[in-house]
Amino acid sequence: MSxxxxxTPPAKRRAQAGTTEAPxxxxxxxxxxxxxxxLFLVLPLAAVFVEAFSKGIDAYLASLRDPDAWSxxxxxxxxxxxxxxxxxxxxxxxAWAIAKYEFKGKAFLTTLVDLPFSVSPVVAGLMYVLxxxxxxxxxxxxxxxxxxxxxxxxxxxLATVFVTFPFIARExxxxxxxxxxxxxxxxxxxxxxxxxxxxxxxxPNIKWGLLYGVILCNxxxxxxxxxxxxxxxxxxxxxxxxxxxxxxxYNEYQSAAAFAAASLLALLALVTLVIKSVAEWQxxxxxxxxxxLPPERPTPH
Amino acid sequence: xxxxxxxxPPGTGGPAPGRARRARRVxxxxxxxxxxxxxxxxxxxxxxxxxxxxKTFSLTWEQFWTAVTAPRVLASYRLTFGASLxxxxxxxxxxxxxxxVLVRYTFPGKKIVDALVDLPFALPTAVxxISLTALLAGNGWLGRYLEPMGIQLAFKPAGVVIAxxxxxxxxxxxxxxxxxxxxxxxxxxxxxxxxxxxxxxFWKVILPSITPALMTGFAMAFARAIGEYGSVIFIAxxxxxxxxxxxxxxxxxxxxxxxxxxxxxxxxxxxISFALLLVINALQAWQRRHAGAPA
Numbered sequence: 186m187s188x189x190x191x192x193t194p195p196a197k198r199r200a201q202a203g204t205t206e207a208p209x210x211x212x213x214x215x216x217x218x219x220x221x222x223x224l225f226l227v228l229p230l231a232a233v234f235v236e237a238f239s240k241g242i243d244a245y246l247a248s249l250r251d252p253d254a255w256s257x258x259x260x261x262x263x264x265x266x267x268x269x270x271x272x273x274x275x276x277x278x279x280a281w282a283i284a285k286y287e288f289k290g291k292a293f294l295t296t297l298v299d300l301p302f303s304v305s306p307v308v309a310g311l312m313y314v315l316x317x318x319x320x321x322x323x324x325x326x327x328x329x330x331x332x333x334x335x336x337x338x339x340x341x342x343l344a345t346v347f348v349t350f351p352f353i354a355r356e357x358x359x360x361x362x363x364x365x366x367x368x369x370x371x372x373x374x375x376x377x378x379x380x381x382x383x384x385x386x387x388x389p390n391i392k393w394g395l396l397y398g399v400i401l402c403n404x405x406x407x408x409x410x411x412x413x414x415x416x417x418x419x420x421x422x423x424x425x426x427x428x429x430x431x432x433x434x435y436n437e438y439q440s441a442a443a444f445a446a447a448s449l450l451a452l453l454a455l456v457t458l459v460i461k462s463v464a465e466w467q468x469x470x471x472x473x474x475x476x477x478l479p480p481e482r483p484t485p486h
Numbered sequence: 487x488x489x490x491x492x493x494x495p496p497g498t499g500g501p502a503p504g505r506a507r508r509a510r511r512v513x514x515x516x517x518x519x520x521x522x523x524x525x526x527x528x529x530x531x532x533x534x535x536x537x538x539x540x541k542t543f544s545l546t547w548e549q550f551w552t553a554v555t556a557p558r559v560l561a562s563y564r565l566t567f568g569a570s571l572x573x574x575x576x577x578x579x580x581x582x583x584x585x586x587v588l589v590r591y592t593f594p595g596k597k598i599v600d601a602l603v604d605l606p607f608a609l610p611t612a613v614x615x616i617s618l619t620a621l622l623a624g625n626g627w628l629g630r631y632l633e634p635m636g637i638q639l640a641f642k643p644a645g646v647v648i649a650x651x652x653x654x655x656x657x658x659x660x661x662x663x664x665x666x667x668x669x670x671x672x673x674x675x676x677x678x679x680x681x682x683x684x685x686x687x688f689w690k691v692i693l694p695s696i697t698p699a700l701m702t703g704f705a706m707a708f709a710r711a712i713g714e715y716g717s718v719i720f721i722a723x724x725x726x727x728x729x730x731x732x733x734x735x736x737x738x739x740x741x742x743x744x745x746x747x748x749x750x751x752x753x754x755x756x757x758i759s760f761a762l763l764l765v766i767n768a769l770q771a772w773q774r775r776h777a778g779a780p781a
Binding site for chain 1: 512513514515516518519520522523524526527530531532533534535537538541580583584586587590591593597599600601602603604605606607608609610611612613614616617618620621626627628651652655684709712713714715716720733734736737740745748749752755756759760762763766767
């Protein structure tokens with residue numbers, strides 16, 4: 186280190202090292218990351234499909250054609266078709282109220298909207314049992330009017346609505362806060378109605394975030410297990426969703442059939458990831474395009 | 487929230503109260519959207535939540551205390567919190583590593599890897615549960631090599647940790663990734679020119695700037711792990727006192743129609759969830775201040 190000849194190369198090396206690591210460090214980190222992702226994400230995903238087809242494609246198709254499987258698929262679809270639009274309307278309304286206005290208690294309201302994320306699904310299911318169950322608040326009244334909510338489809342829908350409650354609102358609130366009110370105010374000043382402003386100004390700005398929230402909400406709605414398991418009653422052919430159907434088959438040691446049903450949900454997860462990634466790339470591209478616009482726009486001809 | 491107030495009108499100079507009030511009137515729909523939000527929130531969240539609290543108040547203190555401190559329940563707390571903590575710590579380390587690799591390095595298939603990180607959010611928990619069990623059981627792809635070595639993961643508390651690592655993986659990656667992307671390379675260049683080694687730069691420049699995000703991701707993964715049910719019950723073995731998680735205790739009490747006991751344990755979990763939610767909110771506020779300060 187004392188002679189000037191040897192001091193230059195290490196200094197140079199160190200300057201290069203300022204913004205990245207030595208190649209061997211990079212390779213080590215990449216290898217560890219890949220190994221971890223392979224073990225924890227790729228292998229479990231691959232195992233679902235391999236196990237599902239372990240008894241051949243005929244057994245796979247037969248287990249999906251089973252009437253109980255069919256009714257589970259139908260119930261899962263019905264649940265999602267009801268729960269997702271309900272939370273979509275709520276999410277847009279909540280995001281509009283929270284992002285576009287200032288009012289007292291806004292931080293508290295935002296926390297309340299997030300609350301279902303931190304409640305254990307099992308606790309969520311229990312809460313609905315305590316409200317609508319036979320010994321619950323409305324239990325006697327519901328029984329007198331012959332309405333079944335717990336151990337029936339409405340309970341499953343309600344529990345699903347609860348666990349997917351924040352998804353869309355949470356996606357939209359930061360997005361709409363970042364965009365501010367300028368464009369909407371301009372539209373109103375120019376004479377647009379509130380609805381026109383929403384449809385033509387706000388919605389195009391938030392469409393990718395909205396799509397992202399909806400598909401994540403849908404994935405969770407179709408895949409929810411804990412909360413639905415508490416309120417379902419596990420009546421075959423009536424109150425079993427796909428995840429509950431998977432559980433029953435698995436516990437009966439019908440492994441291939443369980444994984445066949447599970448493969449539908451894994452497929453749903455993959456589709457969800459693809460749509461989500463496309464939505465992200467699209468919104469990035471649009472943001473990039475907006476940034477690339479010259480500060481003074483060319484005069485229209 | 488004051489930060490949000492001032493950030494809404496960016497070019498207006500000072501936050502004049504009169505102007506803010508007028509801006510509120512310009513956009514229609516405040517009453518409608520807030521009213522609907524509160525109405526829907528009450529029906530879906532607040533009414534069921536109060537049902538749980540009222541049910542708890544119907545218990546005497548002794549009943550409550552006996553239910554939540556039974557030896558089997560205490561053992562389940564130890565497992566749930568212990569396994570969640572270990573899983574969140576593992577995710578802290580590997581989540582940072584994955585976020586680092588995704589932000590700083592280029593490699594083929596990077597977009598696919600990036601998309602795949604969200605798999606635990608999209609894959610239903612029951613599917614993850616049976617799949618991990620199939621991998622780690624004695625005849626599984628991994629279990630058949632691990633068990634001869636004396637490592638048994640499925641149907642043991644270790645299996646619970648594995649399932650919770652899977653569930654919590656995206657949280658740390660997704661909170662740290664944007665912060666790493668925004669971090670300024672100038673700081674690292676400056677540190678290098680002042681003679682710092684790469685390791686010193688990581689500990690003294692990079693790590694402090696991402697600490698709030700790391701802590702937020704860690705707390706989120708931990709909170710999620712504590713309430714997790716679907717992925718765990720298949721792999722845990724569910725032996726009382728050994729590998730039984732707290733949510734399963736609640737299910738067990740419900741199946742015996744012990745609503746009071748189930749409610750008591752549920753309230754304990756709920757209080758912990760609330761506390762964690764407040765911690766996460768505070769961490770996020772810290773993160774926002776942290777991000778705003780040096781810029």
